[in-house]
Amino acid sequence: MKISPVSEDSVLITLADDISDTLPRHIARLCNLIDASSDDWLVDLVPSYTTLLVIYDPVRIDFRGVEAHLNSSLRKASETVPDSPYGDSSGQVTHDIPVYYSPETGPDLEWIARNNRLSVDDVINFHSGRKYTVYAIGFAPGFAFMGEVEPAIAAPRKDTPRARVPAGSVGIANRQTAVYPKVSPGGWQLIGRSPVSLFDPVNLSLLNVGDLVSFHAVSRERFLKLGGEL
Incomplete structure (x- = not known):
């Protein structure tokens, strides 16, 4: 150190x-x-x-x-491992985030499947099948860099970033994954969208460095019922 x-x-x-x-x-x-x-x-x-x-x-x-x-x-x-809002090795803060995985909300989902010689269901199962550690918060308020995804679904950033990525979009860049908290430009490969709000001016970021995050798939109907927007 x-x-x-x-x-x-x-x-x-x-x-x-x-x-x-x-x-x-x-x-x-x-x-x-x-x-x-x-x-x-x-x-x-x-x-x-x-x-x-x-x-x-x-x-x-x-x-x-x-x-x-x-x-x-x-x-x-x-x-020592003090009592902390960040959690510790035995009581780490964990967030479960619902995602509507689909070409409708994840325009790169099918491309990642083809590029990695997988089915769309394989990509979804790999992405939602493990927990991710929050490594850093940056790029935009509440934007959490998480890793690492399975090597089987790793995907490079886009050569030309999108000018507008909808809030809640879930993306992959190399072996990292993230959720865009607000509408912004972005070059990550998009595989779905979450209805969860990750940042607000009062409570700030939902996710903190050291937290664990898991994703689970929800239907289009459930996504809309939870407040998601298409």
């Missing part, structure tokens, strides 16, 4: 060189520890795949003070 200055008001904690399923939970615990033990010098925490960006108020603390505090938090994170 390494702590490096980034600017006059931020430092970067690098916890590993490679992505792993356990690392997001560790980063989430570290976020909780730093947030709980810091006073008014802490401005923001930005977790990512293998790093955590810590933004602080340079008027209230200097780099050496931040470094000492973070080293203490890192030691505690490696020794």
